[in-house]
Amino acid sequence: MDEANPASAYGETWYAATMVDAPLRPPLGAEVDAEVCVIGGGLAGLTVARELALGGWSVVLLEAGRIAARASGRSAGFVLPGFAASPDSIIARVGFDRAKDLWTLAQSGLDYVRNIVRQEKMPGVDPQDGWLYVSKTDNGDEFTRLAALVGEFGGEIEGWPTDRVRAVLRSERYFHAIHYPRAISIHPLNYALGLAAAAERVGVRIYENTPALSMDPAGVRKRIVTPHGRLRANFIVLCGNLQIAGLMPQIAETLIPITTYVITTAKLGSGLGEAVGYQGAISDSDLADSHYRIVDGDRLMWSGRATTWPGNPGRYAGALAADIGKTYPQLGKIAVEYAWSGTLGNPLHRMPQIGELIPGVWLASGFGGHGLNTTAMAGNLIARGIADDDPSWKLFSPFELVWAGGKYGRALAQVYYWTRRLGDALAERRARIGEFSLGRSARYSNGGDAADHAVDAAAPPETAFDAMAPIAEGDLPGTDTAPPSVQIETGAMELRAPAAEAEITPGDETPPPMILVANRHDEEEKSGDADV
Numbered sequence: 001m002d003e004a005n006p007a008s009a010y011g012e013t014w015y016a017a018t019m020v021d022a023p024l025r026p027p028l029g030a031e032v033d034a035e036v037c038v039i040g041g042g043l044a045g046l047t048v049a050r051e052l053a054l055g056g057w058s059v060v061l062l063e064a065g066r067i068a069a070r071a072s073g074r075s076a077g078f079v080l081p082g083f084a085a086s087p088d089s090i091i092a093r094v095g096f097d098r099a100k101d102l103w104t105l106a107q108s109g110l111d112y113v114r115n116i117v118r119q120e121k122m123p124g125v126d127p128q129d130g131w132l133y134v135s136k137t138d139n140g141d142e143f144t145r146l147a148a149l150v151g152e153f154g155g156e157i158e159g160w161p162t163d164r165v166r167a168v169l170r171s172e173r174y175f176h177a178i179h180y181p182r183a184i185s186i187h188p189l190n191y192a193l194g195l196a197a198a199a200e201r202v203g204v205r206i207y208e209n210t211p212a213l214s215m216d217p218a219g220v221r222k223r224i225v226t227p228h229g230r231l232r233a234n235f236i237v238l239c240g241n242l243q244i245a246g247l248m249p250q251i252a253e254t255l256i257p258i259t260t261y262v263i264t265t266a267k268l269g270s271g272l273g274e275a276v277g278y279q280g281a282i283s284d285s286d287l288a289d290s291h292y293r294i295v296d297g298d299r300l301m302w303s304g305r306a307t308t309w310p311g312n313p314g315r316y317a318g319a320l321a322a323d324i325g326k327t328y329p330q331l332g333k334i335a336v337e338y339a340w341s342g343t344l345g346n347p348l349h350r351m352p353q354i355g356e357l358i359p360g361v362w363l364a365s366g367f368g369g370h371g372l373n374t375t376a377m378a379g380n381l382i383a384r385g386i387a388d389d390d391p392s393w394k395l396f397s398p399f400e401l402v403w404a405g406g407k408y409g410r411a412l413a414q415v416y417y418w419t420r421r422l423g424d425a426l427a428e429r430r431a432r433i434g435e436f437s438l439g440r441s442a443r444y445s446n447g448g449d450a451a452d453h454a455v456d457a458a459a460p461p462e463t464a465f466d467a468m469a470p471i472a473e474g475d476l477p478g479t480d481t482a483p484p485s486v487q488i489e490t491g492a493m494e495l496r497a498p499a500a501e502a503e504i505t506p507g508d509e510t511p512p513p514m515i516l517v518a519n520r521h522d523e524e525e526k527s528g529d530a531d532v
Helices: 006-010 043-054 087-094 096-119 140-152 162-168 188-201 242-246 270-275 313-327 371-388 391-396 406-445 450-457 464-471 522-527
Strands: 031-039 059-062 128-134 158-160 177-185 205-207 214-216 222-225 230-239 256-265 281-283 291-295 299-307 336-346 353-358 361-365
Touching (some): 043 230, 043 371, 059 230, 087 096, 096 371, 140 158, 140 177, 177 281, 256 313, 256 406, 299 313, 299 406, 313 336, 353 371, 361 371, 371 391
Parallel strands (some): 059 205, 128 281, 230 361
Antiparallel strands (some): 128 177, 222 230, 353 361
């Protein structure tokens, strides 16, 4: 890090260029004692630290680099209801009533972010109301069913017909939408810095550039070793995703790394407001593609093009700019001023990993896809679990820690993303041709003339090449993003869930501590191959 420019730790992002002043906190350089040690200075760690300190607990937070310099400070800034997992998949696993309870917890995380920004008067966070989830296919029945289900969960939503969507998003690619008026979008880095300042005001001691090298969780007083100091605490809270590998590799092996790419355009002037008349967050995909919002008055921030191996953001800037042009061709040539990436960890079930690993050691991880609301939720759940013995966190017990497949899992996940993206492109093409055909039939029935035939000639052809466009150059991994040489032989590859071991006290009907089932495959251990 350039000490003359503390923002350099946050990369070449629009967030770093617009971050509020933040102190450079010293590393831990002595032996200290605390009741709770939080490892990880992202949003989950900052939330649990602040909430425990508010209750009078002695809390130390250790951050390996700078506060929120990784995924927490690099996202698109959407604070949404729900989880990355679909409502249907959650219901299938835990039933409707428990799924509804989980949704309520997720909504409480969203409300926490909104309220603390206001209460603490955090500068530079700039919350904007609303999230518009838009369909690129004419699937009104499916959206109606989803809206009804979210309504049964107690969510506040609005269904928008195509005409209303296109009145504010002037793109022929879009059809129906679901509007979530209580969602917000924020500057996530300034939110994290504001949360750190709020935590310090209630007594949290934060040490930056202090990686936890090892820990001894045995006994009442647990020990953590750092490069220049040691810490003793009654409780340890691990808050991190892939970066936790150095301390507990078994946890990191339950996550598939997903890297998404983000650009912020140059100022686009009044033309942006004419094309995008909605000031909140906008998504037109279930995947990590095409999530965008207006920032700084007349810039467009656009994220997408997920990969399971990290790539150079510069390689993806052109592809993301092309996505903007495809959606809003009236904006003309798009100039990109900022391009960056962020890597998060996704469990196979796409639900947060929250719970007590062993007595006194807690975990908050796996927030990929819906991180801003679920990190707030997790921080509060763990703080209440430690301080008040609140059992609410046990609602997440059905979502175990399961090995994510190592390099094979990453390769299969990448193939899934490409295949799903291609399928979405074909579905969009069919929807637009169907809409065009309906319009043509209506014109002919009303006595269309030669001008109508000229319009017909402009219809986009449905070709395999057109459908493949979303996975053209800039989306396929290059030399910097390609996975290692992996030969997957279906017959020889065995993915199995190892048996879970847990001590259960006789007569205790409550769920046991969070069970770790992230063991490596025996054959992979013998081969000595390491995951990339």
